[in-house]
Amino acid sequence: MTGQLSKTAALPARRRRRDRTSLFFLLPAVVWILLFTLFPLLYALFTSFYSFRFGQRNQFVGLANFERLFIDQNLHSGLRVTLIFVVATVTVEMILGFLLALLLNRELRGKNILRALMTLPLFATPVAMGYLGITLYYEQNGPINEFIRFLGGQGIPWLSSPRWALIAVIILDVWQWTPFVFLVSLAALQSLSPDLYEAAEVDGASGWQLFRHITLPLMAPTLWLILLLRLVEAFKVFDIPTSLTLGGPGRATEVYSLFTYRTALRFFDHGYAAAQGFLLLFIVMLIVSLLFGQIRELYEEGR
Amino acid sequence: MTLRTRQLLTNLILAAVLVIMVLWVLFPFYWAFLNSIKHPADTFENSWIPFLQFQPTLEHWRAELAIREIRRALWNSTVISIGAATLAVALGTLAAYALARFRFHRPQNGTITTWFLSQRVLPPVVVVIPFFLLMRQLRLLDSVWALVMLNATFTLPFPVIILSQMFRELPVELEEAALVDGASRFQAFYRVALPLVVPGLVATWIICMAFSWNEFLFALALTTKNAIPMPVIIAGAEHTRGVQFWFVGVRVMLTMLPPTILALLAQRYIIRGLTLGAVKG
Numbered sequence: 001m002t003g004q005l006s007k008t009a010a011l012p013a014r015r016r017r018r019d020r021t022s023l024f025f026l027l028p029a030v031v032w033i034l035l036f037t038l039f040p041l042l043y044a045l046f047t048s049f050y051s052f053r054f055g056q057r058n059q060f061v062g063l064a065n066f067e068r069l070f071i072d073q074n075l076h077s078g079l080r081v082t083l084i085f086v087v088a089t090v091t092v093e094m095i096l097g098f099l100l101a102l103l104l105n106r107e108l109r110g111k112n113i114l115r116a117l118m119t120l121p122l123f124a125t126p127v128a129m130g131y132l133g134i135t136l137y138y139e140q141n142g143p144i145n146e147f148i149r150f151l152g153g154q155g156i157p158w159l160s161s162p163r164w165a166l167i168a169v170i171i172l173d174v175w176q177w178t179p180f181v182f183l184v185s186l187a188a189l190q191s192l193s194p195d196l197y198e199a200a201e202v203d204g205a206s207g208w209q210l211f212r213h214i215t216l217p218l219m220a221p222t223l224w225l226i227l228l229l230r231l232v233e234a235f236k237v238f239d240i241p242t243s244l245t246l247g248g249p250g251r252a253t254e255v256y257s258l259f260t261y262r263t264a265l266r267f268f269d270h271g272y273a274a275a276q277g278f279l280l281l282f283i284v285m286l287i288v289s290l291l292f293g294q295i296r297e298l299y300e301e302g303r
Numbered sequence: 304m305t306l307r308t309r310q311l312l313t314n315l316i317l318a319a320v321l322v323i324m325v326l327w328v329l330f331p332f333y334w335a336f337l338n339s340i341k342h343p344a345d346t347f348e349n350s351w352i353p354f355l356q357f358q359p360t361l362e363h364w365r366a367e368l369a370i371r372e373i374r375r376a377l378w379n380s381t382v383i384s385i386g387a388a389t390l391a392v393a394l395g396t397l398a399a400y401a402l403a404r405f406r407f408h409r410p411q412n413g414t415i416t417t418w419f420l421s422q423r424v425l426p427p428v429v430v431v432i433p434f435f436l437l438m439r440q441l442r443l444l445d446s447v448w449a450l451v452m453l454n455a456t457f458t459l460p461f462p463v464i465i466l467s468q469m470f471r472e473l474p475v476e477l478e479e480a481a482l483v484d485g486a487s488r489f490q491a492f493y494r495v496a497l498p499l500v501v502p503g504l505v506a507t508w509i510i511c512m513a514f515s516w517n518e519f520l521f522a523l524a525l526t527t528k529n530a531i532p533m534p535v536i537i538a539g540a541e542h543t544r545g546v547q548f549w550f551v552g553v554r555v556m557l558t559m560l561p562p563t564i565l566a567l568l569a570q571r572y573i574i575r576g577l578t579l580g581a582v583k584g
Contacts, residue, residue, distance in 0.1 A: 021488040025401035026415070029394040029459060033422060036456040040433035041425075047432065100324065103317070114321065116570040117328055123566035124332070125517040127534040128558040132335050135548050143334060146349050175331070187574060229423070236426040239519045243538065257428040257520070264432045265524055277429030284424055 048274035058271075065275035075276065077251050078259035084166065085241075085255060086234040089173045093230060096174070097181025098223065102215075104182075105189040115186065122179040130243025133172050134159070137244075159245055162252030169241045169253050176240070177233070181226050188222040189215075221298040228291045235284050256280055335559070338552030339363055346548040367553040372536060377557065380516055380532040382447050384562075387454030388511035392504060394455070395462025400492055402463070403470035404478075419463045427457070427520045435524055447530045450522060454515035461514075462507040469503040470496060506572035513562035533558040 051061045069075060104115055121129075136144055137158035145155040158168045196214050205213070238257040241247060247254030247262075260280070264273035338346055340359040350356035367373055398419070402412050410418070434453065435444070443449040477499075478491040486494065497504075519534045526535060537554045566573065 022401050022405035022407070024489070025397045025405070025492070026407070029398035029419070029463065030415075032394055033419070033456060033459060036452065037422065037425060037430065040430035040437065043433035043436070044429055103320065108321075112571075114325070115574065116567060117325055119570065119573070120332070120563055120567065121328055123513045123517075123562045124559045125519075125534055125537075125562065127517070127519040128537050128555045129331065131537050131551055132331055132555045135338065135551055136331065136334060141347055141349060143330075143349065175327070179328075183574065232424055236428070238428065239517075239534075242519075257426060260428045261431070261520070261524075264428075265435070270432050270436075273432055274429075277426065277432075280426045281424075281429050284426060288421075288424055 044274040044277055047270050048278060050271045052268065052270040061271065065272045068272055069275055069279055074251065074254075075256075075259060078254050078256045081166065081252070081254060082235065082237070082256040085170060085173070085237060086231065088170045089177065090227065090230045090234050092170075092174050093178045093181050094223070094227060097178045097226075098185050098219075100178070100182045101185035101189055102211075105186060119179045119183050121176050122183065124176065126176055126239035127243045129172055129176060130240045133168065133240075133244045137168050160249055162249055165245050165249055165252050169244055172240050172244060173234075173237065177230065181230065184226050185219070185222065188219060192218055221295060224291060224295045224298060228288065228295065231287050231291070232284055235280065235287070332559070332563075335552050335555040338548045339556050341549060341552075343547070343549055363549045363553045367550065367557070372531070373554075373557070375529075376531050376533045376536040379447050379530055380534075380558075380561075383450045383454060383522075383532055384512045384516040386447070386451035387458060387515040388508050390451065390455035391458045391511045391515075392462045392508045395459050395507070396466055396497070396500075396504065398463050399466035400470050400496065402467040404475075404492075416464065416467070419460045422457060422460050431520060431524050434521065438525055444525060445527045445530045447532075449525050450515075450518075450530065450532070453521050453525075454511075454518055457518075458511040458514050461510050465507050465510075466500060466503055469500045473499055502572045506569055509565050509569045510573065513566055516562045 048065050049060060049062060050058045051064070052058050100118060104111055104118065108114065136142055139145060139155055139157055139160065142158075144158070149155060156164055158164050192215070196218075197210060200210055200214060236257055237255050238261070241253045241255050242258050242261075245253040247258050256276075257280070260273050260276040263269050263276060337351070337353070340353060340361065340363070341350075341357055342360055342362075345357040348357070353359040401407075402416060406412060407415060434449075438444045438446075438449045441449075473496055478495050481491040481495045482488070516532075517534060522532050522535045523538075526532070533554075537551075537558050
């Protein structure tokens with residue numbers, strides 16, 4: 001990895017020869033990450049081939065842990081819950097976040113304050129939101145049910161009904177992460193050149209046509225990128241379901257990461273937990289590689 | 304409908320949507336705050352305006368802050384987030400500069416950037432057990448330093464990506480002039496380029512800080528007593544007697560306020576930083 005100065009940074013000739021300082025800049029971060037991710041990954045891979053039981057020596061079990069992945073009903077339940085969660089949250093967050101960005105990209109009075117407020121949930125501690133959610137969703141006199149009753153509806157058994165509990169988790173996640181979609185979309189919208197719009201307006205294009213033929217195509221690469229990032233994070237979800245419902249009632253909100261966490265640190269079944277971790281990693285990598293091709297294509301078209 | 308009424312109608316709908324959005328975003332914060340200043344009996348009534356509908360009190364704030372574990376958790380969270388953010392930004396800035404100013408072959412700059420970003424792909428739950436065992440070996444279980452190191456690792460992609468874009472936007476001529484004058488490459492970086500990206504530096508530092516402050520999974524797995532940070536202590540707010548709204552309120556406020564206030568203060572820089580980093584990166 002020997003770095004050479006890029007052409008833009010033209011320098012006196014004797015300096016231009018192989019500049020080892022480039023490695024001095026790059027390597028600390030690279031080494032640091034390798035140190036902290038390569039070892040644990042290899043270690044996890046190693047443990048995934050072992051059975052780990054209390055009071056016994058670790059035993060090599062080959063692929064047994066991976067075979068369990070196929071027959072474990074509870075794991076499948078966790079995967080199903082996670083899939084529902086991912087599809088629901090990411091869809092809603094993408095649509096809401098993008099619409100909000102379009103809205104606040106206009107000239108509005110107080111737009112800076114509005115933008116600042118809209119990004120706040122992104123920085124609120126997710127696990128704290130989960131615990132706050134317990135009081136927000138409180139059945140008898142929680143503010144959400146009070147509001148529903150005020151509108152003439154009936155109170156919803158938010159955290160005691162399996163179906164509603166998952167919806168409750170999804171709503172909190174939407175609250176927390178829509179701002180991310182909003183923020184990055186807004187940033188991209190702001191970087192679009194106004195010249196195109198002016199030219200199209202001169203040609204008599206309507207608002208909808210402007211959106212359909214200019215905004216959307218230009219935003220496509222960014223939107224795909226946001227989708228990718230949100231999908232990756234959503235599959236790893238842990239904090240909100242753990243703090244809001246502890247996975248319950250029953251297993252209704254026991255997402256994949258929570259199930260694995262319990263396998264590892266409640267039941268100390270390290271080998272099996274490691275195998276579960278790799279399945280999750282595999283799923284996330286699959287999504288990344290599928291979407292990444294799409295994104296690269298779009299970026300290259302744009303050039 | 305005349306053009307004017309149509310315009311008016313559009314504006315009205317717009318305003319309504321914005322009001323709903325603001326309420327939706329702010330309500331949980333307000334709700335936590337309300338509960339934190341209500342007498343326990345008042346929490347069971349839906350009253351929204353302090354002084355008018357109920358008599359506010361600071362007793363829960365005092366009671367919670369008097370608890371040693373809470374004070375220690377606040378301290379731990381501070382050390383963890385400041386330490387991790389500083390470490391991540393220090394390492395990340397150097398790498399960002401390298402990616403912006405040098406051209407690497409095998410692997411190329413784009414590949415290296417993607418590799419940094421790919422750290423976010425790794426689900427923490429995959430590595431939490433190895434970390435647990437490793438930290439036990441190193442006798443770093445229940446130590447804030449373990450969390451400093453881990454959070455620095457997992458937030459490192461932000462400074463790399465955001466700052467490399469910022470460095471790219473600086474005119475190279477300034478550094479070239481310094482080099483011609485006999486400065487070393489490091490001096491050119493440190494004395495010329497670095498001061499110019501301070502706003503971006505602050506923004507990424509705050510992002511890293513907030514994310515480290517909020518991190519829960521590793522904190523839960525690697526702390527038992529001494530190193531417990533706020534997100535883990537908040538789990539204790541739910542007592543066997545049922546949810547105590549008022550204590551949940553205080554703890555939620557104590558946990559969420561530091562990162563959100565910081566984010567609010569640095570809003571301008573964060574939006575600018577993300578504009579450059581996330582989109583063009």
